[in-house]
Amino acid sequence: MKILVEELSRRGHEMVVLVPETSVLIGKSDNYTTKSFRVPYTLADLKANLDNIEKNAFEKPPNLSDIVENVGNLIQFLNMQVKACEWLLYDETLMKSLRETGFDVVLTDPFLPCGTIIADSFLIPAVYFLRLIPCLLDEGATQCPSPPSFVPRFFTGFSDKMTFPQRVRNMLMTIFEAFLCRKLFAGTDELASRYLQKDTTYKELLSHGAVWLFRYDFTFEFPKPQMPNMVQIGGINCAKKGPLTKELEEFVNGSGEHGFVVFTLGSMVSQLPEAKARVFFEAFRQIPQRVLWRYTGPIPENAPKNVKLMKWLPQNDLLGHPKVKAFITHGGSHGIYEGIFNGVPMVMLPLFGDQGDNVQRLVSRGVAETLSIYDLTSEKLLVALRKVINDKSYKEKMTELSAIHRDRPIEPLDLAVFWTEFVMRHKGAAHLRPAAHELNWIQYHSLxxxxxxxxxxxxxxxxxxxxxxxxxxxxxxxxxxxxxx
Amino acid sequence: MKILVEELSRRGHEMVVLVPETSVLIGKSDNYTTKSFRVPYTLADLKANLDNIEKNAFEKPPNLSDIVENVGNLIQFLNMQVKACEWLLYDETLMKSLRETGFDVVLTDPFLPCGTIIADSFLIPAVYFLRLIPCLLDEGATQCPSPPSFVPRFFTGFSDKMTFPQRVRNMLMTIFEAFLCRKLFAGTDELASRYLQKDTTYKELLSHGAVWLFRYDFTFEFPKPQMPNMVQIGGINCAKKGPLTKELEEFVNGSGEHGFVVFTLGSMVSQLPEAKARVFFEAFRQIPQRVLWRYTGPIPENAPKNVKLMKWLPQNDLLGHPKVKAFITHGGSHGIYEGIFNGVPMVMLPLFGDQGDNVQRLVSRGVAETLSIYDLTSEKLLVALRKVINDKSYKEKMTELSAIHRDRPIEPLDLAVFWTEFVMRHKGAAHLRPAAHELNWIQYHSLxxxxxxxxxxxxxxxxxxxxxxxxxxxxxxxxxxxxxx
Missing domain, CATH: 1.20.5 (Single alpha-helices involved in coiled-coils or other helix-helix interfaces)
Structure with missing residues (x-):
């Protein structure tokens, strides 16, 4: 969201960013004011929860008890956020100063509860910025039809073309999601009702969101119904691009005709279990390409010379380099869009969350290969890597996908700015709100x-x-x- | 569509427009080539059919037998178009020359059958440009969900907020439309299957349309689900604007503080039954505003001095004049958008087709009053006219609607050009085609x-x-x- 906040600031808006004191990712900026609020947990607590979510992925295939555990972790994570939100809402000094500032709009990721509650409390419109909300709460809150016959549910790993058994499982997942939603957001429902002093649910509050900025487009997401207040801004993170440092430029240019491979597992995972790391080192030793790897774990003595390990990679700049041949990624939506934008075929190692489904979207388009990390071997990695590098169809299809993604009437960042400013100018976007919001479930489906x-x-x-x-x-x-x- | 064809031509595309020799509306242009084809009916036949569709509106309220008659007229009109299409398709010289030209795209209004069949035959993508297709064939062919609980069917005159009895009638209309579609497009189905030598339906052919440019947006249409290849270009006709002639400028400026009223009933109706015309003359005599009226019928001896009758009106230019106070219109989508664009409250006299529903959309927003023409009296017209002129809420709401309509990230004409060129560049828009097309009705609804x-x-x-x-x-x-x- 930072790129949008900074752009809005550059266009003359005063931006105030509310940051929990234990934030993992949000830093200070010259472009906006940050206001910190206290939360009832430490950074260590938060990291422990995030580590819990990650840790299972490396060691064994996901099974039913893991799914239960993951859902448990998700509920725990959300409950921490609800607690943090409660501390913010009942921080009367801060809230009073915010209320008196007279904001025009709240920009928030609706996966986290607080922005929406504040928008309702301050009687100002909200603009949402998100990839998705688990359990399809986004489609529910926008009243967007989402037929389970061709819209695969998350955590199924299905494509939009499903067999009968897959459609049955997709339907069961849809039913399960309805239950999951209640469980996941029970704490938020309670907090919202208590703080706003009215009997409400989080879904009800969300449904008043003026505009939803979704970080996808249809080069990535499967084509599916949309509502008028849903705007696609997939690839917004690829707007900023800079030159490589001299050192990096030399390293990648030295790769000759074979080019180089970029390897990261996202901002959250920079280490690997030692045995896992060895698998990668052994595979990389056997390819002619150079490898740039974001890795902070222990380095084996005989690490191959074609591998450069770094604490942090300028991922988008590297993927834009003409010599890049492949991108090894966990399948987070940011990395995926940088890959699509720059037309780089991928080897994907989904770890958790939406990554398994993200990966499916690219594999079904023939622009990526996927591997499971828990039973990864050097041989498997080599086969996949050689395939996406040497089989020209991957590069061709990716180039085509990239051309389609980049061919748009307006840049996603400009579109996001436009709609945020639109909501500020017109105090919402009431003309985009469907009458479906006034119907209950039975009426909506004409039962x-x-x-x-x-x-x-x-x-x-x-x-x-x-x-x-x-x-x-x-x-x-x-x-x-x-x-x- | 002319405005888009001319703009594409200005941007360097070679445009060939196929014109039936009996065309009512399409003339020659310096900006594009026209090719004429023979049709098995005369201009008089066509006009007689159109007159048939119109004539009932003036004399009596619509009843069930009229609806049957109107549907009959519509079927007859479409059958004439199918015949014309057949003559074009089997005009081997013309078709051979077209085929050899190697076009990149077919731009067509899918209400008329021929463009879609030609696109399929030439193996080139089609871009559709339309307001709607009767019987909701557009939503069917795009696989767009259209819940009858909040998407009012055409010819019902309902808004998006329906009572239970209205929802029942809307559902019945939905069922009726399914039958109507088969009846309406039976001739097209037969011609397409015969010419393309495969067992197909018009709906099946339509479903391969790359992009649908819909001449509406959500300042006019009620918010409803969309599919990724549906693009809203409502108001595209308001792009062109010119200054008034000296004579007109003098007339409207001479109206003083009271301003003036614009009155047309669309391109098809420039005359009225004499008794009807008298109603208008009598009403206009009693208002302080000047009136500009597109009217070619007989003029009574004592015609009021504040009325200026013209054969043709520069409608958009007049509606953009600061002194305009109201717009009396039949509720065609072109006029409506010129009214919205310029923020002019309306008195609406729907005659036939989609006009009754168009009117409902503006009345429900509080920016227009509607009257039925068959039982119109001078008093009724005066009451409505004075209301929209003197009650400030009409102007205020219309100004707000206009501001929202004009506040867009990209102009509709540029958007239409972009998507047409996109389809040419990428030979279609396959990435926007939902997998729903591969499901039958039972599968789609997961039955x-x-x-x-x-x-x-x-x-x-x-x-x-x-x-x-x-x-x-x-x-x-x-x-x-x-x-x-």
Missing amino acids: DVIGFLILILVTVIFVTVKSCMFCFRKCFKKTHKKKKE | DVIGFLILILVTVIFVTVKSCMFCFRKCFKKTHKKKKE
């Missing part, structure tokens, strides 16, 4: 109408049949009588 | 999956109950026996 029509049909059939039988008996009796006479 | 899950549920319940009963009986017998013993 009452269908029931009513079936009732009428059955009554008509019943009366007709009875009348016919009555007439038939009368006539039959008469002829019977006549015959007798 | 097979729901049936399967219910079957399993019933089986499980049945087996459980039977097992319990079996155990129960066994235990019961035993205790029974024991007791006996």
Whole structure:
């Protein structure tokens, strides 16, 4: 979201960013004011929770008990956020000063609860900026139809073309998600109702969001229904680009005709279990490409010379280099878009969250290979890596996808700025709010109408049949009588 | 569509426009080539059909037999178009020359059948430019969900907020539309299958349209689900604007503080039955505003001096004049957008087609009053006219609507050009095609999956109950026996 906040600031808006004192990612900036608020947990608590979410991925294939554990971790994570939100909301000095500032809009990721509650409390519109909310709460809150017959649910790993058994599982996941939603956001519902002093749910509050900026487009996401206040800004993170440092430029240029490979597992994972790391070192030793790897773990003595380890990689700048041949990634949406933007085929190692589904979207387009990290071997990695580098179809399809992604009437950052400013200018976007929000579930799906029509049909059939039988008996009796006479 | 064709031509594309020799509206242009093709009916036949569609509107309220007649007229009109299309398709010289030209894209209004069939035959993508297709064929062919609970069907005159009886009628209309579609496009289905030598339907062909440019946006249309290849270009016709002639400028400026009223009933209706015309003259005599009226009928002797009758009006230029106070219109989508663009409150007299529904969209926003033309009196017209001119809420709401309509990240004409060129550059827009196209009706709505899950549920319940009963009986017998013993 930082890129949007900075751009809005550059265009003359005063931006205030609320940062929990234990934030992992948000730093200070010259472009906006930050206000810190206290939270009832330490940075160590937060990291322990995040580590919990990650740790399982490396060692064994996901099974049902892991899913239960992951859902448990997610609930725990959200409950921490709700606690943090509670401390913010009841920090009266801070809230009073915020309220008096007279903001025009709240920009927030609705996965986290606080922005939406504040927007409702301050009576100002909200603009959402997100990849998704688990359990499909985003589609629910926008009243966006999402037929389970061709919109694969998250954590299924399905594509948009499903077999009958897959559609059955997708439907079961849809039903499960409805239950999950209640469980996940129960704490948020309670906090919102208590703080706003009205009987409400988080979904209800979300549904008043003016505009939803979704960090996807249809080069990545499968085509699916949209609502008028859903705006696609996929690839917004690729706008900023800079030159490489001299050292990096020399390293990648020295790769000759073979080029180089970029390898990161995202901002959260910079280390690996030692045995896992060895798998990568051994594979990289056997390829002619040079490798740039974001890795802060222990380095083996005989580490191959073609590998350069770094604490941090200028990922987008590297992927934009003409000599790049492949991108090894965990499949986070940021990295994926940098790969698509620059047309780089990928080897994907999904770890957790939406990554398994993200990966499926690229594999089904023939621009990536996927491997599971828990049973990864050097051989498997080599096969996949050689495939995406040497089989030209990967590069060709990726180049095509990249061309489509970059061919747009307006840049995603400008679009995000436009809609945020639109909401500020018009105090919301009421004209984009569908009347569906005023219907309950039964009404929305016309079940009452269908029931009513079936009732009428059955009554008509019943009366007709009875009348016919009555007439038939009368006539039959008469002829019977006549015959007798 | 002309404005888009001319703009594409200005940007260097070679445009060929296929014109039936009896065209009512399409003239020659310096900006594009026209190719004429013969059709099996005269201009008089076509006009007679169009007159048939219009004539009922003036004399009596619509009733069921009129609706049947109107549907009949519509079928007749479409059948004429199918015949014309057949003559074009089987005009081998013309078709051969077209085929050899090697076009990149077909731009067509899919209400008329020929463009889509040609696109399929030439194996080139199609871009559609439309307001709507009757019987909701557009939503069907795009696989766009259109819940009848909040998406009002055409010819119902409902808004997006419906009562239960209205939702019942809307549902019945939805069912009726499915039948209507088959009837309306039966001729097209037959022609397409015969010419393309494959068993197909018009809907199937339409579903391969790359991009649909819809001449609406959500300042006019009610918010409803969209598909990724649906693009809103409402207001595209307002892009061109010129100064008024000296004579017109003098007339409207002479209206003083009271301003003036613009009155047209669209490009098709420039005359009125004499008694009807008198109603207008009498009403206009009693208002302080000047009136500009597109009217070619007989003029009464004592025609009021504040009325200027013209054969043709520069409608958009007049509506953009600061002294304009109101717009009397039949509610065609072009006029409506010129009204919205310029922020002019309206008095609406819907005649036929989509106009009744268009009107409903503006009335529900509080920016227009509607009157039925068949029982119009001078008094009714005066009341409505004075209301929209003197009650400030109409102007205020219209100004707000206009501001929202004009506040967009990209102009509709540029957007239409972008998507047409996009389709040319990428030979279609395959990435926007939802997998829903590969599902049948039962699969799309997951009815097979729901049936399967219910079957399993019933089986499980049945087996459980039977097992319990079996155990129960066994235990019961035993205790029974024991007791006996």
